[in-house]
Amino acid sequence: MTHVVVIGAGQAGSSCVAKLRNAGFDGQVTLIGSEPVPPYQRPPLSKKYLLGEMELERLFLRPESFYTEHDIALRLSTTVTGIDAAARTVAIGDEVVGYDHLVLATGSEPRRLPVAIGGALDGVFTVRDLADVDAMAPEFAVGRRVLIVGGGYIGLEAAAVAAAKGLNVTLVEMADRILQRVAAPQTSDFFRDLHSRHGVEIVEGVGLDHLTGEGRVSGVVLSDGRNLEVDFVIVGVGIAPAAGLAEMAGVTLDNGIATDAQGRTSDPHIWAAGDCTSFLFQGNxxxxxxxxxxxxQAEVVAENIMGAGKDYVAQPWFWSDQYDVKLQIAGLNTGYDNVVARAGEGGAVSFWYYRGADLLAVDAMNAPRDYMVGKRLIEGGKSPDPAAIADPETDMKALMRL
Structure with a gap:
């Protein structure tokens, strides 16, 4: 009987095993996760769950009974210690499990502060999994002082929750502006103003020199020499692909686990999906x-394990919730040379990224119609005249007929 082993019980791993069963795969399926709970949603962790607006069970992608009912061996609190690609086995301590197909859905790992600058002090947290959020939740008391390191979406979302719960929030970003790596200055300006109106102090162009404290963090020294007293620190300086097991298996790595168009690694019996995976998109x-x-991506991998021979065609879209603002992003803005603003009602706005005459991406803040139109245009390879986007009289639905 064909055995598919999936390592990583997150969104990708859960989606892969569910697709296998829903598509009629009748072989053996094993899903291995290191955490003690069934696969769950991660985005609400730092928002609704931390705010106390979502119960633990509502985080679960599927009830635990789903896996039993679909004959999926769900192994929780389990760490894979080795992969022997030649023998097609994975090691779990002294136990050896054979596979016909192995799927690496190992996700990503948060970048942490170096121990040398205080990264190992108590009261220093990252936001990645349920244990992280459960550990930091008691810190969120009115009037406490939190330093957030990193002005990307993770840091800004954490700042929004902390401010909403009545904390004194300082966010430091080493780059010249928040969101510099992922967004245009116009989007950075929008969110800087939003957070400032909610009492968050944003410090840009300044790095973290070191944390201070005896055993537990109590202060921070910034690169400009400023000293701040803090009660705890949240680090949101990005993530790295969790590719250690892939390296152990000997598959090719290139900004993560390199896969072909169908999700297969350099080993024909090993596949990969999710944050840990790199693949070709528009030549890059x-x-x-x-x-x-x-x-x-995980669902395409599942289909290809069953012989579909299907290429994965990415349709990039993202979102972020901060205060009463929902940011929706369609496309990838890499290489843009022009940004067109479109104003909406009630402070809604969208920014449209162009490279020459080509529409690349859209950032839409409380502008769901702009997002949906932009997403469909990008997916259809259509690029409206920038002047039409900027004109508030333009009928957005009419753009769909381009």
Whole structure:
């Protein structure tokens, strides 16, 4: 009987095993996860769950009974210690499990502060999994002082939750502006103003020199010499692909686990999906750190294990919730040379990224119609005249007829 082993019980791993069964795969399926709970949603962790607006069980992607009912061996609190690609086995301590197909859905790991600058002090947290959020939740008391390191979406979302819960929030970003790596200055300006109006102090162009404290963090020294007293620190300085097991298996790595168009690694019996994976997109090898990518890519891998021979065609889209603002992003803005703003009602706005005459991406803040139109245009390879986008009289639905 064909045995598919999936390592990583996150969004990608759960999507892969569910697709196998829903598509009629009748072989053996094993899903291995290191955490003690069934696969769950990660985006709400730092928002609704941390705010106390979502119960633990509502985080679960599927009830635990789903795996039993679909004859999926769900192994929780389990760490894979080795992979022997030649023998097609994975090691779990002294136990050896054979496979016909292995799927690496190992996700990503948060970048941490170096121990030399205080990264190992108590009261220093990252936001990646349920244990991280459960550990930091008691810190969120009114009036406490939190330092957030990193002005990307993870850091900004954490800042929004902390401010909403009445904390004194300082966010430091080493780059010249928040969101510099992922967004245009216009989007950075929008979110800087949003956070400032909610009392968050944003410090840009300044790095973290070191944390201070005896055993537990109590202060921070910034690169400009400023000293701040803090009660705890949240680090949101990005993530790295969790590729250690792939390296152990001897498959090719290139900005993560390199796969072909169908999700197969350099080993024909090993596949990969989700945050840990890099693949070709419009001629460039990229990684997409997003829930939609994890789901779609994992489902294509499942189909290809069953012989579909189907290429994965990425349709990048992302979102972020901060205060009463929902940011929706369609496309990838890499290489843009022009940004067109479109104003909406009630402070809604969207920014449209162009390279020459080609529409690349859209950032839409409380502008769901702009997002949906932009997404469909990008997916259809259509690029409206920038002047039409900027004109508030333009009928957005009419753009769909281009």
């Amino acid at each position: 090898r990229i990684r997409l750190e997003s829930v939609p990518n994890a789901i779609d």
